[in-house]
Every structure is written in structure tokens, then in C-alpha cells.
Amino acid sequence: MKTMSAVRYRGPGEAFVLSAVAIPEPGPGQVRIRVAACGMCHTELHLRDGLLDLGRRDFTIGHEVAGVIDAVGEDVDATRIGERVVVYYYEGCMHCAYCAAGDEHLCPQVAAQPGFISDGGYAEYMVVRARNCVTVPDHVSLTDIAPMGCAGTTAVHAGKLADITPGDWVVVHGAGGVGLAVLQYARHLGGRVIAIGLGAERLALAMSLGAEATIDAAAIADPAAEVMRVTGEGADVVFELVGKESTMRTSVAMLRRRGRLVLIGYSTDEFRVHPIGIIVREAHVIGSVGATLTDLHEIVDLVAKGVVRPLIDRTLPLTAFAEGFSAMEAQSILGRIVLVP
Numbered sequence: 001m002k003t004m005s006a007v008r009y010r011g012p013g014e015a016f017v018l019s020a021v022a023i024p025e026p027g028p029g030q031v032r033i034r035v036a037a038c039g040m041c042h043t044e045l046h047l048r049d050g051l052l053d054l055g056r057r058d059f060t061i062g063h064e065v066a067g068v069i070d071a072v073g074e075d076v077d078a079t080r081i082g083e084r085v086v087v088y089y090y091e092g093c094m095h096c097a098y099c100a101a102g103d104e105h106l107c108p109q110v111a112a113q114p115g116f117i118s119d120g121g122y123a124e125y126m127v128v129r130a131r132n133c134v135t136v137p138d139h140v141s142l143t144d145i146a147p148m149g150c151a152g153t154t155a156v157h158a159g160k161l162a163d164i165t166p167g168d169w170v171v172v173h174g175a176g177g178v179g180l181a182v183l184q185y186a187r188h189l190g191g192r193v194i195a196i197g198l199g200a201e202r203l204a205l206a207m208s209l210g211a212e213a214t215i216d217a218a219a220i221a222d223p224a225a226e227v228m229r230v231t232g233e234g235a236d237v238v239f240e241l242v243g244k245e246s247t248m249r250t251s252v253a254m255l256r257r258r259g260r261l262v263l264i265g266y267s268t269d270e271f272r273v274h275p276i277g278i279i280v281r282e283a284h285v286i287g288s289v290g291a292t293l294t295d296l297h298e299i300v301d302l303v304a305k306g307v308v309r310p311l312i313d314r315t316l317p318l319t320a321f322a323e324g325f326s327a328m329e330a331q332s333i334l335g336r337i338v339l340v341p
């Protein structure tokens with residue numbers, strides 16, 4: 001049996017471990033990818049810490065995967081061998097009403113979800129359904145596109161749910177990897193963006209990506225008042241990427257009437273606000289999780305055209321995954337860390 005290195009999830013509260021596992025063979029309808037790059041995501045910390053527990057154990061993590069198809073299973077066109085691809089990480093049942101509508105990310109009986117319930121891309125190879133592989137144009141690097149499979153698609157999906165129209169004031173509350181993608185997508189839709197984050201370097205980056213104003217969360221005591229000052233009446237849309245009780249409360253306070261609060265990031269904190277802040281504004285609170293295959297096609301296209309710029313903090317070898325998680329926990333990164341197996 002040929003083996004490869006893979007970073008394995010064992011269960012909530014347990015550290016990830018690098019193990020030798022069998023190199024997988026593609027089954028019917030599947031391809032095998034030689035992984036070129038896999039983005040590191042905060043969701044993996046939530047898995048490790050037990051905040052996110054989808055009930056499965058003992059699988060390889062990693063859902064922001066790009067690579068080259070190196071083998072195909074039955075019923076898959078062999079000419080796809082050699083194709084550069086990025087992975088859509090939901091494999092819906094394809095029978096339910098959600099899948100029929102293209103919302104595989106909401107499928108209650110998802111067949112596989114690489115990196116969340118089945119083997120993902122913190123490995124040299126992974127197997128995935130062929131239709132989940134989206135072609136990457138030659139001029140786009142696999143390292144750049146890998147994290148867009150999650151951070152970029154999340155931005156596109158949440159942006160659509162928020163129903164942004166040109167001229168809308170959009171607050172991006174949290175300027176990490178996903179936040180910077182949300183910022184760029186909101187600009188693409190014509191939104192006027194205010195970014196809230198920590199640190200001058202990160203906020204300067206937000207300005208360079210098209211934010212009209214930034215708020216340093218460490219320096220400004222009342223970010224909601226600052227948003228009111230800049231916008232006049234408040235934000236049409238607030239994307240909440242931090243998920244702390246205090247930031248969620250502040251996010252509600254900076255909405256204008258009929259504003260939309262889109263919850264994306266979360267922590268161990270609860271969403272605790274007095275309802276009057278939502279009632280008197282007729283505000284909408286929207287949850288956004290993952291994305292559709294269509295969203296992945298859209299973000300690949302936007303990256304290929306230079307509309308959305310992937311932001312890569314650094315690349316690391318697979319063996320240095322723990323160093324990557326430490327840097328993420330220290331909040332010392334700008335954009336995504338990408339593992340290169």
C-alpha cells in the first residue's frame with residue numbers, strides 16, 4: 001500500500017496530527033487530485049476546539065484545495081487528467097429540494113464534505129466528485145486560488161444574500177481573510193465599504209482594496225458612532241466576521257433602517273442584543289454559511305479578471321501546519337496562510 005502524509009482530525013478538543021495514510025483511489029464519478037495548495041481556515045480551529053462538531057471523526061482536514069487531477073474513476077472523462085482545478089467542498093445528495101435548487105451547501109444529507117466530514121486537502125492527494133472540480137485558468141496560481149474556494153466563495157455567497165445595490169454603505173466588521181474578500185466583492189457590486197479591523201497595516205490594506213473608510217477597533221471606543229458619522233444614517237449592510245458578543249451588538253447598532261446584518265463569523269459567544277434595536281429599524285438578520293458551486297465559478301472568474309485579489313500571508317509546507325494555526329490564533333497574519341504539500 002502506498003502512503004502519503006495527511007493532517008488528521010481525531011475529535012473535538014484533540015490536537016491535529018500528521019499521519020501516514022493510504023493514497024486514495026478515485027471511485028465512480030470521482031477524480032484524484034495531486035494537491036498543490038490548501039488554505040488554512042479558522043473553521044479548522046473551531047473543529048479542533050469542538051465549537052463546530054459535525055459528528056464525524058478521523059478524517060483529513062482541509063477544504064480550500066487546489067491541485068492537478070492525476071487519476072479519474074469510472075464514468076469520468078480521462079482527458080481531465082492534468083487539469084488544474086479548485087475544489088467545491090460540498091457533495092450534496094443531488095436528490096433533495098436544496099440540491100435541486102443548487103444549494104448543495106444546505107443539503108441535509110450531504111454525501112461528502114471534504115475537510116469537514118470526509119478526507120480533505122491537508123494531504124498530498126485527495127479524492128473528490130468530478131463535478132466539484134472547477135477549472136483554473138493557466139494565468140492564476142494554484143496557491144492564490146486555493147483559499148478562494150472558501151474565503152472567496154463565502155464572500156460571493158454572503159454578498160448575494162445581503163442584496164447589495166450600488167451606493168449601499170457596507171461595513172465589513174473584521175478584516176481577516178474572509179473579510180478582505182467580502183470587501184472586494186462588495187466593491188464589485190458597487191457598495192461603499194467601511195472596514196473595521198485591528199492594526200494599521202491591515203486597515204491600510206483594506207484601503208488599498210477599495211475601502212472608503214476604516215475604523216481601528218483597538219483605537220476607536222464606539223465604532224457604531226463612527227459608522228453613523230461617516231454614513232449619516234447607518235450602514236445598509238453589515239457583515240459580521242468576528243462573532244464576539246460585543247462586535248455583534250455593535251454591528252446591530254450601526255445598521256440603518258431596513259439594514260441587513262449578515263452573520264458569517266462566530267466564536268464561543270452568543271448573539272445577545274435587546275430586540276428593540278432590530279425592531280425599530282425593521283432590520284434583517286441573515287445567516288450565511290458556505291457557498292454554492294455557482295459561487296465558486298463566479299469567484300474563479302473574478303480572480304481571473306483581476307477583480308478580486310487573493311491575499312496570501314505566506315505559504316508553509318504541510319509539516320508546518322501547527323505553526324500556521326499558531327499564527328492564526330495570534331492574529332498576526334494578513335490574509336490567508338496556504339499549505340503547499
Ligand SMILES: [Zn+2]
Pocket residue numbers: 040041042043063064150151
Ligand atoms: Zn474555510
Ligand SMILES: [Zn+2]
Pocket residue numbers: 092093094095096097098099100104107108109110
Ligand atoms: Zn441534497
